[in-house]
Amino acid sequence: MKKLLIIIIVLIVLFIGYSITVTPSYKTLDIVHAIDKAKATLKNNQEIVVFDSKNPFNFYDVFHRIDEVSDQKVFGILTKPDNFGVFPIIIGIAGSAGWAEHHYGYLERYLEMGFAVFSLHSFKSRNVESTVGEQLSVTIPMVIYDAFMALGNLSGDNNIDTERAGITGWSLGGGVALFTAWSPIQEAISPNLIFAAHLPFYPPCMIIPDELRFTNAPVHILAGEIDDWVPAAACEELVEVSNMSGYDIGITVYPGASHSFDRSMDVVLDNDAYSFTDCRMKLSNDGVVSLLNGFPLSSPSLQKIGLAFCADKGAHWGGNKAARENSVQFAKEFMKKSGLNVRLPSFYELPSLRLPKYNEIF
Numbered sequence: 430m431k432k433l434l435i436i437i438i439v440l441i442v443l444f445i446g447y448s449i450t451v452t453p454s455y456k457t458l459d460i461v462h463a464i465d466k467a468k469a470t471l472k473n474n475q476e477i478v479v480f481d482s483k484n485p486f487n488f489y490d491v492f493h494r495i496d497e498v499s500d501q502k503v504f505g506i507l508t509k510p511d512n513f514g515v516f517p518i519i520i521g522i523a524g525s526a527g528w529a530e531h532h533y534g535y536l537e538r539y540l541e542m543g544f545a546v547f548s549l550h551s552f553k554s555r556n557v558e559s560t561v562g563e564q565l566s567v568t569i570p571m572v573i574y575d576a577f578m579a580l581g582n583l584s585g586d587n588n589i590d591t592e593r594a595g596i597t598g599w600s601l602g603g604g605v606a607l608f609t610a611w612s613p614i615q616e617a618i619s620p621n622l623i624f625a626a627h628l629p630f631y632p633p634c635m636i637i638p639d640e641l642r643f644t645n646a647p648v649h650i651l652a653g654e655i656d657d658w659v660p661a662a663a664c665e666e667l668v669e670v671s672n673m674s675g676y677d678i679g680i681t682v683y684p685g686a687s688h689s690f691d692r693s694m695d696v697v698l699d700n701d702a703y704s705f706t707d708c709r710m711k712l713s714n715d716g717v718v719s720l721l722n723g724f725p726l727s728s729p730s731l732q733k734i735g736l737a738f739c740a741d742k743g744a745h746w747g748g749n750k751a752a753r754e755n756s757v758q759f760a761k762e763f764m765k766k767s768g769l770n771v772r773l774p775s776f777y778e779l780p781s782l783r784l785p786k787y788n789e790i791f
Contacts, residue, residue: 455484457499463553464504474511478547479504480582484555485570488716489727491617503554503575508536509545509588516545517593517769518583520576520624522602524689525560525702527552531692531753532599535760542761544769545589551575560601562701562742565729569604569633570614576605577619584622593769595626597760600659600688603632607650612642613714626767628760631656631688634664635705638712641674647767649679651756653686658744660706681759683752687745691756696747708739 460479468477482503485491490498510516519539523532528548536546549572552558557566576596584591598606606629608614615623627648634650650668652661661682668680687696710718710726718732719725720739726732 455486455499457484457501458554458556460502460504460554460556463550463556467504467506467550467553471506472508475506475508477504478507478579478582480578482554482575482578483571485574486568486729487718487727488570488614488712490716491570491574491614492716495617501554503549503551503578505547505549505579507545507547507583507586508540510540510543513588515588515590516543517595518545518547518589518591519595519597519764519769520547520549520579522549522572522576522596522598522605523552524598524600524602525564526600527559529692531689535597535757538757538761539764542765544595544764547579547583549575549579561699562703564601564703564736565732567601569601569608572601572605573609573614574618576609577615577622580622580624581619591622592625594622594624595628595764595767595769596624597628597630598632599630599691600632603629603650603659606630607632607634607648610643610646610648611638612644613638613640614716615644626764626769628763630691630756631659631661632664633659633705634667635659635708636710636712636718637667637670640714641671641676643671643676643678647677647679647763649681649759649763651759652680652682653688653690653749653752654682654684655686655745656688656690657704657706658688658702658746663705663709666709681755683749683755686749686752687747689746690749690752692746692748693753694747696745696749698743698745700743702742702744702746703736704741704744705739706741708736710739 482501484499484501521536539546551572560566583589596606606627610627623644625646630651650664652664668678671678709721712718717725717727724735726735
């Protein structure tokens with residue numbers, strides 16, 4: 430028994446030591462190369478937008494020590510229907526695996542409807558390709574900070590109406606689209622500008638804030654019934670408690686759909702991905718995420734340790750034809766019904782423009 434206890438202690442120490450050694454540093458990075466690479470792909474109706482942001486690991490950093498957090502230049506690609514008129518805008522946020530063809534498909538359809546669109550490149554701005562299986566190199570609080578800083582920067586564009594700005598995102602980006610509606614973080618980062626509509630696709634809903642307070646902007650979650658990456662059940666739980674608190678957050682759960690149901694690929698198992706099916710967390714008013722037993726995920730090392738006990742490894746993702754088709758139509762209708770509808774004079778005709786396809790993106 431004593432030998433077993435010693436072995437367990439040694440394993441824990443080794444695990445903690447390994448976790449610490451591979452923890453990201455969140456230092457300021459030079460993004461000149463990433464911007465140059467992106468510029469080479471631009472179309473006539475596109476431009477690079479570079480703005481100042483930060484690298485907060487968690488919401489605690491935002492609430493209590495943002496001045497100590499490293500600065501970071503971040504860029505996105507702005508696409509306008511043309512250079513005349515004032516357009517509502519939709520900011521898109523990719524998931525943990527980065528931007529893909531189906532993400533750009535939504536932005537292309539919004540562009541055809543007369544919206545300006547902005548693809549936020551938080552990963553490329555930090556020299557990261559993917560966070561699948563680690564969720565540390567770029568975190569949801571970082572991208573939320575980026576999204577609000579992008580909104581502030583776009584408010585200075587005479588062709589953009591940021592009072593009619595929507596945000597949509599997928600998976601990790603869905604978490605950004607969801608939690609940009611959480612009032613405490615919006616007030617801390619962007620007290621004067623809010624998003625007018627939030628459309629999260631299969632977001633990580635397993636974190637419920639102690640302070641259930643959201644902006645009055647419409648929020649609607651699209652989730653897959655058999656998602657074992659970030660479970661739909663957690664989103665239903667969040668919606669229920671939010672509705673009980675007086676916030677009208679909507680949800681649609683697509684039957685038989687997995688994570689990334691709007692992709693065209695077959696459903697496959699990703700052995701590296703975290704599965705949060707049975708994992709639930711809480712978010713304190715101080716901005717600290719912890720497991721329900723109180724274990725804090727307040728640093729990269731502690732998050733690794735906590736998720737080792739709460740989450741499993743191995744989750745499925747892939748397309749579902751019915752869910753994909755329904756979500757495409759819902760996304761268009763949601764943005765129109767949320768007050769972001771394009772206001773054009775009767776004589777105005779939108780030019781025939783398109784976003785670059787995925788294989789044209791850097």
